Amino acid sequence: MERAELVELLTPEGLRLVDEVAETDAGSDVVATVSRLRAAGHSPTLVATALTQGRLRIKARAKFGDFASRMLFTEAGLEQATRLRVAALHAGRFHSAGIGRVADLGCGIGGDAMAFAALGLDVTAVDVDEVTATVASYNLAPFESARVEHASATDVDLDGFDGLYFDPARRTAGHRNTSRLTDPSDYTPSLDFVFESAASRPTGVKLGPGFDRSQIPDDAEAQWVSADGQVVELGLWFGAVARDGIRRSALVLDADGSHELHAVADSDDVDTVELGEYLWEPDGAIIRARLIGDVARSLGAGMLSDGIAYLTGNDAGSSPFAAGFRVIERFPLDERTLKKELRGRGIGTLEVKKRGADIDPAAFRTRMSLKGPNSATLFLTRVAGRHAALLCERV
Incomplete structure (x- = not known):
């Protein structure tokens, strides 16, 4: 979504149209739906943007459930967003550690920040992209303890926060058709900045599950998370939000609940055996x-x-x-x-x-x-x- 599209969307007419576009409109006969909405006097840009939001809301139900019906999205923002079920676990770490004020640096469309705010944490969500930060502001509007800043994570004064949560941008800039960055030095903010910040206060870091293990700091708890059969992230945890004696963890989320296996280090291998039953x-x-x-x-x-x-x-x-x-x-x-x-x-x-x-x-x-x-x-x-x-x- 480009800035001009968002400006037109964030009007009483635009927001009403998004809510009025039924899921069947977003997924069925597009030509007929566009004709109907244009005949009602809506601009071509607004009609296209509203239908895109309807399609993204349908897609977002896998991550956000019923919350998706009142949220706004960008293509890239939804793809990179944390599932609400996983975000709740992130928030739970900060809440259990007694941390009151959290900076969500690289907040995207606000999935993690929503979970922080839902637990009563005072969260400041920050994103360097103006459109993304505005979408996050809309999504976080129901939460009194949340605010959004359009800024670079490196420009934020971190002194007023008890804890930090980083989701460095791991894709090229833009709101659609982005590509994955393979070199961690190209992340925004850089991992050097992230890890330096983690040395001063409790910190969580969301990374891709294929992140180079050799770059995981020795003092981090590394947790790989699988949701419904798909490995969705690697979380690195420092300070009070990390657990004592755990350096490697696998968390499996499925229809039966959550299951975790953890250890102080990689487990020893077992021998190769003959094919069994x-x-x-x-x-x-x-x-x-x-x-x-x-x-x-x-x-x-x-x-x-x-x-x-x-x-x-x-x-x-x-x-x-x-x-x-x-x-x-x-x-x-x-x-x-x-x-x-x-x-x-x-x-x-x-x-x-x-x-x-x-x-x-x-x-x-x-x-x-x-x-x-x-x-x-x-x-x-x-x-x-x-x-x-x-x-x-x-x-």
Whole structure:
């Protein structure tokens, strides 16, 4: 969303139109909806902006639930926003530590700041982009303890705050079609500034889950968070918002609640064993946190192959940190053989997973020409260092 679009949107007419645009309008016959709204006297720019907001509100429900229906968004801001469920956990750390005033530096559209304010924290949300800061101001308007500043994090006087929360910009500037920055030195603000600030007061830092582990400070608690099967962030915590004796943590959020595994350091690996009756796929947060060994020991399992994050064993154990499968049969990783076997078993729905095999699962599935009423999971991987295909069913 450009500045001119936002200016027109933030009028009584514009805000009414956003609220009036039903979800069916945003997702159905766009031509008919545009014609209807234009016939009602609304400008082309406002109609386009309102419909975009309607589409983004639908998309945002996955992160913000019912709150999305009263929020404004930018494309990039929504993509980078913290899920409200995760933001509540961030806020809980500051609240539990007795921290009253927090600066949310790089606040984006205000997801984390909303969670801080909902717990009664006095939060100042800061963003260097004018449009983004204005959108955050709208989203935070219901919270009396929240305020927004349009400024660079490096220009904010931090002396008045008990705690800091950083979400450095990890994508190129703009509100749509941005690209990911691969060099942390290009983040805004820089990680040098972030880590220097963290030395003086309790601080949380949100980073991408693939952040280079060698750059994690020794005094930080590093927590990888998985939500509904997707690793969504790496959180670094310093001072009073970090927990004693924990340096590595994997937090798994799913429909059953939250599950955490933590340790003082990376867990020791387990040995590679022969393929057993069962196979487990550790959650991505477990893999990122390098706690696979702890999960394996809890299941009585070993590694399927060196360097491959699959576990195997003969006991039908279960864990919230790994998805379990029963191994039906092992095949050579040969497409002609697999196509014949899948067709003979009437498998029309196939979940394809791969590690250690240079294969595009979607293209592979297409080449199998699947037909039939049955379903299965196929792992394309290595067993004891050799390529193999494992036909499995979920347990």
